[in-house]
Amino acid sequence: MxxxxxxxxxxxxxxxxxxxxxxxxxxxxxxxxxxxxxxxxxxxxxxxxxxxxxxxxxxxxxxxxxxxxxxxxxxxxxxxxxxxxxxxxxxxxxxxxxxxxxxxxxxxxxxxxxxxxxxxxxxxxxxxxxxxxxxxxxxxxxxxxxxxxxxxxxxxxxxxxxxxxxxxxxxxxxxxxxxxxxxxxxxxxxxxxxxxxxxxxxxxQPEPGRRSSIRQDLRRLATPQMRNAYLLTFFIMASSGMMIFLLPQLLAVSGSGYGFGAGTTTIGLLLLPGVIAGAVSDSVGGVAAARFGPRAVVVVGTVVTVISLLALAFVHSSSWQLVLAKVLTAFAAGAGTTALLAATATTVETRDTGMATSLLVVTRVVGVALGAMLAGIVLALGTDPSTDDPTHTSFVVGFVVSALVAAAALFFTRIPTNGNLS
Structure with missing residues (x-):
């Protein structure tokens, strides 16, 4: 071979x-x-x-x-x-x-x-x-x-x-x-x-007569359809990154009328259902994309994420509410980005599959990182100087901003339901 x-x-x-x-x-x-x-x-x-x-x-x-x-x-x-x-x-x-x-x-x-x-x-x-x-x-x-x-x-x-x-x-x-x-x-x-x-x-061994460089690979992938896929992935994962950062902070803080003062072990246990949901969604996303099309998966997941985050911004007095929001948003993000990954892998030229999918993986990573950084800035700007703890308002703002970031993905959902990115 x-x-x-x-x-x-x-x-x-x-x-x-x-x-x-x-x-x-x-x-x-x-x-x-x-x-x-x-x-x-x-x-x-x-x-x-x-x-x-x-x-x-x-x-x-x-x-x-x-x-x-x-x-x-x-x-x-x-x-x-x-x-x-x-x-x-x-x-x-x-x-x-x-x-x-x-x-x-x-x-x-x-x-x-x-x-x-x-x-x-x-x-x-x-x-x-x-x-x-x-x-x-x-x-x-x-x-x-x-x-x-x-x-x-x-x-x-x-x-x-x-x-x-x-x-x-x-x-x-x-x-x-x-x-x-x-x-x-x-x-x-x-x-x-x-x-x-x-x-x-x-x-x-390289294919006979083929000369390829990273610059040439990227040039072939610089199509409007692929840019949409990257932007969708970025906004979905940036919102997810904000949640990844905000939830442990809210669970750990013990402010007046907000926060839970949870230790590291308790935080890990409360976050575990969301981790499991995210892992399960990776397999569900590909199947759902094949049956309903990536656009439907992304749209439904984004709507679920936005509703969950807005609800969490105003209702977070019990830890189960945070756990439920984490499960819903993690599942939605995983299913949506996996649907995009599966659609990309089956529609680009065979020679571009590795580069195209690796760039989507990178986009996922960058989105999470920038989302976490944005959440950290929001909490830092809302820190109470007398306690050095983020204020209750800063968490509310963080969840609302996360919802808005997720909603931005809806502007780039022009993906045909048959899975073709063109």
Whole structure:
């Protein structure tokens, strides 16, 4: 098979012991994905605690998660091209080394600047996903590789659930530094297993007569239809990013007549249903797009998001109201952006599928990061100087602004219901 190191027929005739080794290597890859997802998600429930421990404002606290997202956004579209050129295993191991260094640095940080540098290094972990997919496709037959890719992606998402759950108990019973150190130790062990078990893969050979550069790829994708897809994804995820930042802050604050004074463990448990809803929505979004069209999925999801956020702005006296709003908005955002991703993957030219979908992944990351930053600014501007806590009004404004950001997506929903982006 042109461009792959292991042909399907070759895999089929490989001795059973060799096939077991390959499956063990994919299992090690899955453990690595789980640990990476855990490390990525531990900051969200622990953010109020980190702000207190480091003595930083909400706006500065937003940087802790944002720099990781921005680093991932910069590196992700490059990771796939590097994997094709130099081999997926070689680049993945380099990524794991950088992420491990970032985790160790963040875990030993004593101030915000050092922690931010650690987060930047950890941010390249997002690039591990396309590299993992390269390795899965090269080492398993087509039928098995499709299932394995789903498992790796599910484990990365599952790691987000694990991180949300364990961040509180670890921070409260050990120290906040260990929320970074423990996942990093698992990443290092899983990397060693991948190094030992995963077969080496040569780079893919370019198609005969084809000369392609990132600039040429981007030029082909600069169509009005694709720009709509990117703008839709951006506004949906920017609104989601604001929610991701605002909810832990409101749960943690204990103001006069508002807030809940929740600890890190409680915050993680309250956020968990939303994390699960977001994970489930990834599979639902693709199915719904095929049945109803991406436009219908995006419009319904956006309307649900706007209504939920406006309701939350004026009714948030009980924690279940925050949990319900988180579940609804996380599910809507996940389904909408996945529908756009699925539509894009099936309508662009085959040679552009990787670049087009990676750019949508980057847009998701950037949207979340900028949304969280905007929410941090809103809370910072509304901080009560006598208590250094965000005021009740600042949370109301934050939820309303988040609703308006989501509503802006409705201006770019000119996507035919048959899934064609043209």
């Amino acid at each position: 042109n461009g792959t190191s292991v042909d399907v027929a070759e895999v089929a005739t490989t001795p059973s012991s060799s096939r077991r080794v390959r499956r063990m290597s994919i299992a090690a890859l899955g453990v690595l994905a789980l640990a990476l997802g855990t490390l990525q998600s531990v900051v969200e429930p622990a953010l109020p605690l980190l702000q207190r421990e480091l003595g930083v404002s909400p706006a500065q606290g937003a940087l802790i998660s944002n720099v990781l997202l921005f680093a991932g956004a910069v590196f992700t579209p490059v990771a796939g091209r590097l994997g094709d050129r130099f081999g997926g295993k070689r680049v993945l191991l380099a990524v794991a080394v950088v992420v491990s260094a970032g985790g160790l640095l963040a875990g030993t940080a004593s101030d915000l600047p050092v922690l931010l540098v650690g987060q930047v290094l950890q941010g390249v972990m997002v690039g591990a996903l396309p590299l993992s997919f390269i390795l899965v496709r090269k080492n398993l037959p087509a039928g098995e590789s499709q299932a394995a890719i789903g498992v790796v992606l599910a484990l990365f998402t599952g790691g987000g659930m694990v991180g949300t759950l364990v961040a509180g108990p670890i921070a409260e019973n050990l120290a906040w530094n260990w929320i970074f150190l423990l996942p990093t130790i698992v990443i290092m062990a899983a990397t060693a297993a991948v190094t030992r078990l995963m077969p080496h893969d040569p780079p893919l």
